[in-house]
Amino acid sequence: MLNKGILWVLRILVGGLFIFSGLIKVNDPVGTAIKLEEYFDVFSNDIAGFFYYLKPFALYLAVFLVVLEVVLGVMLILGVRSKFTVRALFLMILFFTFLTFFSAYFNKVTDCGCFGDAIKLTPWESFYKDVILTVLILGILALQKYLPTSSSSLAKGTVWAVGILCFVLSLTAIRNLPFIDFRAYKVGVNIPTNMQPSAPLQYSYVMQKDGQTVTLDSYPTEEGYEFVEMNLKNPDALPKISDFSAWNESGDQTDFVFAGNKVLILSPSMAKFNDKNLESIHTLVKSMENAPVDVILMAAAPQEEIDAFISSNNWSIVGLQADATVVKTMIRSNPGIMILKDGTVLAKYHHNNTPEAGEVLDLFIR
Incomplete structure (x- = not known):
């Protein structure tokens, strides 16, 4: 009876965590795909070149993995094909543990994306989390003779319903934008404010004196101390945005982006710019020509390519360059549209939902 009770607790913990992790990523499968592409780039350089050829399939793999996480979690809790489920979860956690260890030890991918953008973990925190999960799953394997050997039609139907629902939600998030935006550029935030510390940064100083190591709250002015390292005491106060910048041949244009009414047409890659709804975007751009609004095409591309695209569409707008990672963080669409007023995000749109x-x-007059 005790073993069955322990097993039930383990099933709830492991299954619940997989469901939670998967649902967060179902909300933003494009973000998971971006993270997979980062891993494929690293692995192609450090392990084997064939990983590079997986990049075009990153989004398909992302949808498969996030739906699988939720489905396996539900199967474990409901006792559907229990032994198969536990073995599948064990293989999955071994894969995740390898990824997080590789990231932590070699400092290659600094955010595993385990919980999307909702909960940020350091590489070592991600690894320790996976080690704990591995131990819990090993506990289930040790008690697997107590797992359910059959399940009801209702439980099986629930698994199918959950899988289909998560798949549909994933596709909806891809064709639109994430249902919940956990990023630092979400609607309502002021980007310049997010670029500043939320409180004065406080540091401690590790010093050596007379063969002893001491930690001080301020840098010593007296002689005899040898500097070892400086540590941030309140990392939560760090700016949420540290890498935003926009520029052109005239120099940095970040302040211009944050001044007044702006419509940003964002593209993390002009080579992958989806022109499916270009006519709607063209109509929007043309409608703004006489409005007190600056329209900006901000893309991760050479200035010549940006200017050529603007010219080919006969647009009278500003073209700016930006970092690809920043643009991908700002919008999960290529192209995507962001509305700013004095640096505050008023709205974000997938190109499938281009506004009039x-x-x-x-939005500007509310």
């Missing part, structure tokens, strides 16, 4: 000019202008 009246809708945008209404």
Whole structure:
């Protein structure tokens, strides 16, 4: 009876964590795909070149993995094909543990994306989390003779319903934008504010004196101390955004982006710019020509390519360069549209949902 009770607790813990992790990523499968691409780049350089050829399939793999996480978690809790489920979870956690150890030990990918953008873990925190999960799953394997050997039609139907629902939600998030935005550029935030510390940064100083190591709250002015290292005491106060910048041949244009009414057309890659809804974007751009609004094409591309695209569409707008990672963080769409007023994000749109000019202008006067 005790073993069955322990097993039930382990099933709830492991299954619940996989469901939670998977649902967060179902909300943003594009973000998971971006993280997979980072791993494929690293692995292609450090392990084997064939990983590079997996990059075009990153989004498909992301959808498969995030749905699988949720489905396996539900199967474990409901006791559907229990032994198969535990073995599948064990193989999955071994894979994740390898990824997180590789990231932590070699400092290659500094955020594993285990919980999307909702919960940020350091590489070593991610690894320790996976080690704990591995131990819990090993506990289930040790008690597997107590696992359910059959399941009801209702439980099986629930698993199928959850899988289909998560798949549909993933596709919806891809074709639109994440249902919940956990990033530092979400609607309502002021980007310049997020670029500043939330409180004065406080440091401690590790010093050596007379063969002893001491930690001080301020840098010593007296002689005899040898500097060892400096540590941040309140890392939560660090700026949420540390890498935003926009520029062109005239120099840094970040302040210009944050001044007044702006419509940003964002593209993390002009080579992958989806022109499916270009006509709607063209209509929006043209409708803004006489409005008190600056329209900006901000892309991770050479300035010549940006300017050529603007010219080919006969747009009278500003073209700016930006870092690809920053643009991908700002919007999960290529292209995507962000509405700013004095640096505050008023709205974000997937190109499938390109707004009309009246809708945008209404945002500025609310």
